[in-house]
Every structure is written in structure tokens, then in C-alpha cells.
Amino acid sequence: MKAISYQEHGGPEVLRLTEVEEPHAGPGQVRLKIMAAAVNPVDSKIRSGWMQRMGFAGPATFPIVPGTEAAGFVDEVGDGVTGFAVGDEVLGWTVTGAYAQYALATEIARKPAGLDWETAAALPVAAETSDRVLDILKVGDGETLLIHGAASVVGSVGVQLAVSRGAAVIGTASAANRDYLRSLGATPVTYGDGVADRVRAVAPQGIDAVFDATGYDALEASIELRGGTERIVTIADMRAAELGITFTSDDRPFGPQLAEYARLAADGRLRVRIDQSFPLADAAKAQELSEMGHARGRLILRP
Secondary structure, three states: OEEEEEOOOOOHHHOEEEEOOOOOOOOOOEEEEEEEEEEOHHHHHHHHOHHHHOOOOOOOOOOEOOOOEEEEEEEEEOOOOOOOOOOOEEEEEEOOOOOEOEEEEEEEEEOOOOOOHHHHHHHHHHHHHHHHHHHHHOOOOOOEEEEEOOOOHHHHHHHHHHHHOOOEEEEEEOHHHHHHHHHHOEEEEEOOOOHHHHHHHHOOOOOOEEEEOOOOOOHHHHHHHHOOOOOEEEOOOOOHHHHOOEEOOOOOOOHHHHHHHHHHHHOOOOOOOEEEEEEHHHHHHHHHHHHHOOOOOEEEEEO
């Protein structure tokens, strides 16, 4: 089968379209014929070797097929799998790399008929991460939540989930994303120097919790606004421990919840912004764009 793989750490140029052996479903696994795969910022961090250098991953075993989240058809079902059959349309997390024509998965949910492949592929990480962070923060009705990087895919899903919980949301983003955040129900604030003063201007009552989805030096301002480190969670700033902030990155069994979020997305009640799609062969171009940080939504690969 065709897949993107790399034989060494490095820049996007190490990514190659190659022929690799097809995986086959083992016990507890299904094999997906992939229709769309999402490009995540962490894909570049793994490819560059940054995750290993920072101690977040063990030694790499090459070749590596990158990517985790995807959507496609079930075309093989391993022993012990119940609830899914060949031909089912699903979305979820792969365990053999999503930048490929086929991949194995253990954590999946049904794709509703009204949900397009690109949005389905972009949903798993954003939904699970936002749901997890809001649970850690215990965001509730009547509270005010600050989300840094609110126009990102994870951040924008976080905005919508927090609003659905009854919270007032203030979101930091560039000026170009102000209208987008308003459309999601958030009050936009431009990020950068002086952000704490700008947040106070729109939330004089104070901030109850902070969700940092950007990792770009937002924690100091968050501590200032909260008057301490309680109820601040980051998914991106590796300085969290030294600042006494909660860092969360572990996923969890999420299939049933993902199925519900997929239904919300299919019904138009949960929006996931897609920037653009690329053919599989252009994975290096997609990762380069992702690393630049200017994509306005998730980038998608189509095998």
C-alpha cells in the first residue's frame, strides 16, 4: 500500500511517499480503508525528534508512518471486536499511522451519514482533548473561562463545549479571527503583550479557569489573571511543571463520547474548521504549513 513514511528525524523533507506492507487486523483491532487523515501539530514534533529530546517519547523505531486521527471504512475486523462490521463508516485514532491507505485502530466511533470525511478525520483529537480539559477544570454554568489559542481546532471546539456547559468564554486569537470566535459564542481578545489587561477590560468580574491551547507564553498572564496557578491547564506549554501548572496530554477511552460529538457535528451543532485538503503525496507541504502556525483550521490528507 502507499503510505507516507520517514527513516530519520528531520524537517518535512524527510517525509516520503513509499510502498509499505499492508497491516492486518489482530485481536481487538479493525483495519480502516482511510478516506481522510488529519495533520496535527504533534505530528511535526514527533517527526523532528523534538518529542524524544524533551523526554516525551522513547527511542524511535524507523520507518515511521505519521498521524493518529482518521476516518474511513472498516475493511477488516479482528477477533474480539464487537459492534463494528466490514463496510462501517467510522472515525477515530489509528495505531499504525494515519498517513496511509490502510491503518489499524482500536478506538473508533461510527461516522453519521451527514458528516463529511474531512470533518470526521479532524474531530477525534479536538473533541477528546477539549472534553478532557474542561472536565479537569470543572468548568460549569455561570463561570468565565479564558481559552488561549481559541481559534485553533482544539481551542474552537473547547469554546463550543464550554458554551454548551453554560460558561462565558473569552478567547485569545489574532485580529483576523475575531469574527470567527464571536460566531462560536466567545468574546475575542487579541493575544500578545498586554493580553492580561485586555482580558480584564472585557471580564472585570475575573476569570474562573484558563485553558491554554497555544503554548506561546500565555501562562504568566494566566497566573496573573487567576492570582495563582489553580484551575489553569495547558496542553502545549512544556514549562508547565516549573510554573506549577497542570499539563495534560494523555488520552483515554473515548469511543462512546466521540460518537455523540460526531452526531453533533453532523447536525451542525459542533463546528470543526477545515483549512484545506492535500493529496497524500503532499504530506510534507501540509506539515510545513502546520508548523508555520498560520493554517485557519485542520489540514487534511486524502489517500
